[in-house]
Structure formats: C-alpha cells, structure tokens
Amino acid sequence: MEAIMDIIGGLLMVGGACFLLFGGLGLIRMPDIYNRIQAGSKTTTLGTLLTLAGAACLQPAWGWKLLLIGIFLIFTNPVSAQVLASTAHRRGAHQSPLTEVDRLAEDREGKA
Amino acid sequence: MDKLVNKHRSGRLRSGIILFFVLMLFWLMLSSQLRIDVFVIGTIVALVIVLLYGDGLSFLTELRLTPKAILTGFQYYGYFFKELFKSNFKLAGIVLSPSLPINPAIVKVRTRLQSRMGRLMLANSITLTPGTLSVEMDGEWLYVHWVCMETADIEQATARIVSGFESYLEVMYG
Numbered sequence: 468m469e470a471i472m473d474i475i476g477g478l479l480m481v482g483g484a485c486f487l488l489f490g491g492l493g494l495i496r497m498p499d500i501y502n503r504i505q506a507g508s509k510t511t512t513l514g515t516l517l518t519l520a521g522a523a524c525l526q527p528a529w530g531w532k533l534l535l536i537g538i539f540l541i542f543t544n545p546v547s548a549q550v551l552a553s554t555a556h557r558r559g560a561h562q563s564p565l566t567e568v569d570r571l572a573e574d575r576e577g578k579a
Numbered sequence: 580m581d582k583l584v585n586k587h588r589s590g591r592l593r594s595g596i597i598l599f600f601v602l603m604l605f606w607l608m609l610s611s612q613l614r615i616d617v618f619v620i621g622t623i624v625a626l627v628i629v630l631l632y633g634d635g636l637s638f639l640t641e642l643r644l645t646p647k648a649i650l651t652g653f654q655y656y657g658y659f660f661k662e663l664f665k666s667n668f669k670l671a672g673i674v675l676s677p678s679l680p681i682n683p684a685i686v687k688v689r690t691r692l693q694s695r696m697g698r699l700m701l702a703n704s705i706t707l708t709p710g711t712l713s714v715e716m717d718g719e720w721l722y723v724h725w726v727c728m729e730t731a732d733i734e735q736a737t738a739r740i741v742s743g744f745e746s747y748l749e750v751m752y753g
Contacts, residue, residue: 489671496674501724502683505712506670512707513667531608545706545713552714552724556685563683570687571715571722 476524483517486510498563500555508548515540595629602628648751655747659704662743666709673726684728685714688721688737690745697752704744711740 493506519533519540556571606621607613673680692698702713702721710726723740730736 486667486671489667489674493670493674496679497681498679499683501685501712501714502681502726505710505724505726506674508712509663509666509670509707513663531611535605535608541707542703545703548706549702549713552712556714563681565681566683566685568684568686568728571685574687574717574722 472524472527476521479517479521479524481521483514483519483521486514486517490514498565500560501552502563504548504552504555508544512540512544598632599625599629651747651750655744655751658743658747659707662704662708666707669709670726680727682727683724685722685724686728686730686736686740687733688723688741689719689733690721690737690741691719692745692748692752694752697748700752701741701744701748704748705740708740708744 487510490506490510493510494503497503497506516537519537523530523533562569602625603621606625607617610617610621690698690701692701698716702716705711705713705721705723712724713721714724715722721741723736725736725740729739
C-alpha cells in the first residue's frame, strides 16, 4: 500500500514540476507583461497544488497543513496576479504590438 | 433610520463571528494540537484581528448558508478545478508551439453579481481559467486580458468568459 502511495505521490510531483517548467518557459517566450502574468499565475497555481498533493501522498501526516497551504494559494495567487496587471496598466507598461483591442485604455481616455 | 443602523450592526456582528471561526479553524489546523495554551493564544489573536478587520472579507462572508448554496459550492469547485486543468494544458500548448499562437486583447465584460465576495470570487476564477486574466474592476464592469481573443463584443465576451462561473456564484453569494 505504501509503495503505491509513493508512486502516486512521485507522479503527482513530477506532473507539478512539468507545469512549473511550462510556466517558466512562458515567462521567457511571452511578448509582454500581461501574457507573462498569464503564464506565471496559472501554471504556478496548478503546479504547486500538484506538488503539495504529491507531498501529501508521501507524508500523510502533513495532510492538513498542506491542504491549508493549498487553500491560501488558491485565494492569494489570482489576487497578486490581478494587482500586478492593474498596476502595470496604470503605469502604461509596454504592450505587445499583437494586442488588438484595449477597452480599458479606451474607457480611461473617454473619462479623462 | 434606527432599523437601518441595527441591520448594519447585525451584519457586522455576523461577519465578525464568521471571521473569528474561520481564523480559529485555520489556527487549529496549522498548530494541529488541542492544548489549552494553544487555544487561548488563538482566541486572543483571532479576537484582535476581528476587532481590527471586522469589515473585511473572508470566504464565508455573504455566503448563503442554505443546502442549495452549499451543494452549488461543491459543484463550483469541481468546475473550477476542471477549468484550471484546461487552462494549464492550453497554456502549455501555446508555450510549446514554435509559432507562439497568441492574439492578446483587453476586453470588457459585465457581471450580474451584486455581493462583494461574489465579485471577488468571480475575478479570481477568471484569472485562473483558460487564457483570461482580470486586470481591473469598475462596479459591474470587469476588464479582462485575453491571450487568444475570440470576440471583442461585450455581450459575446461576457457569455464566453463570465457565464460559466457566474451561474454558480449567483446561487452561492447573489
């Protein structure tokens, strides 16, 4: 039984590491800050959750604490991503020339 | 007038009590032992936080405590994790393809949700779902960055991005 849990835990951790790797790759390849935040926030959430789940399989005694870390992660990760994005937009960060529509800038100009 | 003040007070009291129990639950899970000194320290700290930040949000604030809302809550998390997986595979696909097929845009969408917590959860959910990131919120309007923009029209974008989560959150928070 323990061997099976070890294998499942190991697989979950490898899966999490893969998503974190894709996130890192996204940070390098994406053209501007918004797309980079997109790559960073989604993959770190799932990657870290899978890693925590893997750790819980390997060390069931840590389960509650790992669950708690997971809950904090789900609630704080998107908030920090949103704050970064809105601050970047307010300071007029560089946007990729591929960007087609920017309703936020249009509305800001309309009000000003 | 008095009634209004009383209503506001009882609302604050309710959210304060909920916040207190959430904090205590987290503290007891974190310390994972039930000794009297642990319990006393937790009570004191939780009380101080409730007195200072009683008006703040915690994820049970404004949650409707009906069986239907709680059931919808579970369905919501099921849907949420499905979307989280989908968004990660989609992003991996984009990052790994040599041509980097993106088509970014910031679109504007509208929400029907009225409660603060419902809107917060909606913005958070949008950030973690396929290709979308909440940038700014202004009343009922949300500005969303979309990696692969499909439509810039407000109604269509709302249907694509918001509707899935909104139907759950509307039952949970209103």
